[in-house]
Amino acid sequence: MELCKSIDEVRDFIGKQQKAGKEVGLVPTMGYFHQGHLALMEKAREENDIVVVSLFVNPTQFGPDEDYNEYPRDLDRDLELAEEAGVDIVFAPEADEVYLSQAATKVMVEGLTDYLCGAAREGHFTGVCTIVTKLFNIIDPDRAYFGQKDAQQVLVIKRLVKDLNFDLEIVTVTIQREEDGLAISSRNKYLDSKEREAATILYQTLQLAKDLINQGKRDAEAVKERLINKIEAEPLAEIDYVEIVDQSTLEPLVEIKGEVLMALAVYIGDTRLIDNLMLEVN
Amino acid sequence: MELCKSIDEVRDFIGKQQKAGKEVGLVPTMGYFHQGHLALMEKAREENDIVVVSLFVNPTQFGPDEDYNEYPRDLDRDLELAEEAGVDIVFAPEADEVYLSQAATKVMVEGLTDYLCGAAREGHFTGVCTIVTKLFNIIDPDRAYFGQKDAQQVLVIKRLVKDLNFDLEIVTVTIQREEDGLAISSRNKYLDSKEREAATILYQTLQLAKDLINQGKRDAEAVKERLINKIEAEPLAEIDYVEIVDQSTLEPLVEIKGEVLMALAVYIGDTRLIDNLMLEVN
Incomplete structure (x- = not known):
């Protein structure tokens, strides 16, 4: 080399x-x-x-x-x-x-x-x-x-x-993940052990989004509210953004339909982490 | 081809x-x-x-x-x-x-x-x-x-x-010129015969600049004023800019010295023409 x-x-x-x-x-x-x-x-x-x-x-x-x-x-x-x-x-x-x-x-x-x-x-x-x-x-x-x-x-x-x-x-x-779902990132190094545990909130929130959509939920605002509530329940987490957008234009969706990108940016302590999930929704 | x-x-x-x-x-x-x-x-x-x-x-x-x-x-x-x-x-x-x-x-x-x-x-x-x-x-x-x-x-x-x-x-x-000095440009086509005659003002003004510098003039504002006066004497011409700048930064010069670019943009009727002259000045 x-x-x-x-x-x-x-x-x-x-x-x-x-x-x-x-x-x-x-x-x-x-x-x-x-x-x-x-x-x-x-x-x-x-x-x-x-x-x-x-x-x-x-x-x-x-x-x-x-x-x-x-x-x-x-x-x-x-x-x-x-x-x-x-x-x-x-x-x-x-x-x-x-x-x-x-x-x-x-x-x-x-x-x-x-x-x-x-x-x-x-x-x-x-x-x-x-x-x-x-x-x-x-x-x-x-x-x-x-x-x-x-x-x-x-x-x-x-x-x-x-x-x-x-x-x-x-x-x-595709996104590489730790066993508990945390997306692997160089910035994970900044997390202390409590923050590391709290950081799984990003993956868990995306899983909740997937579940809600699988249950038939299509109202982006209502789903976002559920996701925001979930993150806010984690004391070490502070939301930068929670968005449900079109995969190709990144414009926010009103109805969850088509090629959907769910994207999060959340501070865990001082560390800003991002994660996302792409779904094809009928 | x-x-x-x-x-x-x-x-x-x-x-x-x-x-x-x-x-x-x-x-x-x-x-x-x-x-x-x-x-x-x-x-x-x-x-x-x-x-x-x-x-x-x-x-x-x-x-x-x-x-x-x-x-x-x-x-x-x-x-x-x-x-x-x-x-x-x-x-x-x-x-x-x-x-x-x-x-x-x-x-x-x-x-x-x-x-x-x-x-x-x-x-x-x-x-x-x-x-x-x-x-x-x-x-x-x-x-x-x-x-x-x-x-x-x-x-x-x-x-x-x-x-x-x-x-x-x-x-x-280097700039290609007509016999009377007009820099060759696709936009020269827009000029009617009176405007075509008036358009030589750009080249003539650059020649005046050169003469003034050769005579030892180094005050950029004073030289610019002479150039502006010359162009303003041509009724079909309207100045967009007359500048004396550094060749590599394009910043306006106070003293005409070093690698100098004199650059003009002048409307002749509705046609915007540009011309320039580069000089090494001691």
């Missing part, structure tokens, strides 16, 4: 492979690998000749009051895990290799980013779209892999790929 | 050439070719194996009160001129091939676009940056060619290429 720190280095390495006709899969990450990342790497390994993992905690997608500095980092452990997963190249640049001091260019997706995490985290998706555009241009992959836990991110990036005519495929992998 | 109307078609054609190791030069245009375009094609012909000219009047770079509908178009004549210039592929898509109805992604360069034409034409450079990003992704050129007449556009696109890590070179060609 190669570790590349510079753009020239990684381009040089990948360019040679591409000239030899090899197909390249890119897994963009912020590191601190867990089962979610490993599932992406595994899928990329199955589908490509060369697997590149980018590892970069992207400052532009964090708000000024968010956890950029605290975000967990462990390069040595990540390199071991990537090697075990059969990754060919880890691209782990420093911030000043990625962003020139005079950088002034932004990529943004409008509309889709007005909802859910976009409403709560100003500038977040512009940071995501800009770094993803840069990584696509640096690596020039045939396929790029994203986790379905960040459902809105997947939708935004698919929109960006179509709109900017990137010649690549976006592949998604 | 190939004429491609669809993205798949042009990608397929160019992809084959690129796999065979050919280098590709792209000349992005809005058509209605004149000597300025031909100079770009000629330069691209010298430097590349394959020359692609894109021909697309991009709606997103026109303001709501601008001349998108009136912008001159003549595909048959353009194809003849491109063929004579040794172009290999003309990519001339319809608007709905380029912009999907749900398109929501924008590329913008901040800072540089606050000045000159960016200040006068809201959203113009975002439209330019978005279409250029798309064209770079569709064609994947080794080099792209732009005219120095659009000095600010060149600077903005060079910034975009660096910031988004496009792996290509931006090549510029």
